[in-house]
Amino acid sequence: MLADLAALVTCESPSADLAAVAAGAEQVARLGTRSLGTEPEVLVLAGCTHLRWRLGTGPRRLLLLCHQDTVWPLGTLATIPWSVTDGVVRGPGCFDMKAGIVLAFTVLSRLQAAGTDLDGVTVLVTGDEEIGSPTSADLIRAEATGCRAVLVLEASADGGALKTGRKGASLYELAVTGRAAHAGLEPEKGVSSTIELAHQVLAVAALADPAHGTTVTPTVLTSGTTTNTVPAAGTLGVDVRALTAAEQQRVDAGMRALTPVLPGARLELRGGINRPPLEEASSAALFALAGTVSAGLGLPAPVGVTVGGASDGNFTAGIGVPSLDGLGADGGGANAAGEHVLAAELPGRAALLAGLVTAVLADGDGAGVGVGVPDEEPDGE
Incomplete structure (x- = not known):
């Protein structure tokens, strides 16, 4: 052997x-x-x-x-x-x-x-x-x-x-689209994907249920391109683990129910349940x-x-x-x-x-x- x-x-x-x-x-x-x-x-x-x-x-x-x-x-x-x-x-x-x-x-x-x-x-x-x-x-x-x-x-x-x-494992990527603007001249005209993602990270993490062994972990986070620009796009990776199919479905429904917090921001959810x-x-x-x-x-x-x-x-x-x-x-x-x-x-x-x-x-x-x-x-x- x-x-x-x-x-x-x-x-x-x-x-x-x-x-x-x-x-x-x-x-x-x-x-x-x-x-x-x-x-x-x-x-x-x-x-x-x-x-x-x-x-x-x-x-x-x-x-x-x-x-x-x-x-x-x-x-x-x-x-x-x-x-x-x-x-x-x-x-x-x-x-x-x-x-x-x-x-x-x-x-x-x-x-x-x-x-x-x-x-x-x-x-x-x-x-x-x-x-x-x-x-x-x-x-x-x-x-x-x-x-x-x-x-x-x-x-x-x-x-x-x-x-x-x-x-069971579920894998998601949450994409946020905002609007770019100059961070110094007119930041009020932008819609920050970073700020929107900050709201979404907290909403995603709240879907966890330790009492039932369900973990919902925000992982890879990206947003923006330069330090002097209101970021217009970003993504968040999410790893979900659950002991039962019911818990896996509950979290999946919660992920799909996420809504933007900032006016003008848009969300797109990719991925889903990978393994039951x-x-x-x-x-x-x-x-x-x-x-x-x-x-x-x-x-x-x-x-x-x-x-x-x-x-x-x-x-x-x-x-x-x-x-x-x-x-x-x-x-x-x-x-x-x-x-x-x-x-x-x-x-x-x-x-x-x-x-x-x-x-x-x-x-x-x-x-x-x-x-x-x-x-x-x-x-x-």
């Missing part, structure tokens, strides 16, 4: 560089072809490369969901090189989430060798998760439709905890199954947590497919200089994943992992 992980980590694949994502996909394709004995479908959507392995010819039963893009720009290996020291693996993207890809291929390869029937298993490795999955969201939902379960190979939470819930929440009800049956599998293997009982970050598992839970996240590597430091994987924990993570795959496939009617799985492809958002 470490040798395979080294091959993936040393092929840098930042989301914003489509050529690098394509090169990373080639490396993943080589590893997956060797492990599974079959080449993937290469799906290029709006220039972004995604990989899909559909094992067997029967109906889809189980989706293993991964992504191979990272937040790290090309050249990061020069400052954070691949290394394994005292059992700690380091390198850009090792934890989030290239180790999860390695775990998926390792487990399926071993199960194939042991004679497990993997007909109906899909492995999907996307290339744009870190930037909100703009080209892969519909692909993910379509691939999950009809499956009994989705196992998401994102990195674990602290201490190896599984992610049984994730907040992965609510704990979506993962409950799979988490219970993970507990049963762990007990049978003599592994520690899994811990489940809800986290603020979203993943592609939010999409699959959002269409009603049972989804369990955080099944990738144990470690820490995602998206930070301290990103690392604990090598000694990889065999246990692989054993848990193998047990879950086997149990889901053995569950003939899907009753053990949830109900209400859709049998028709959903419309896109």
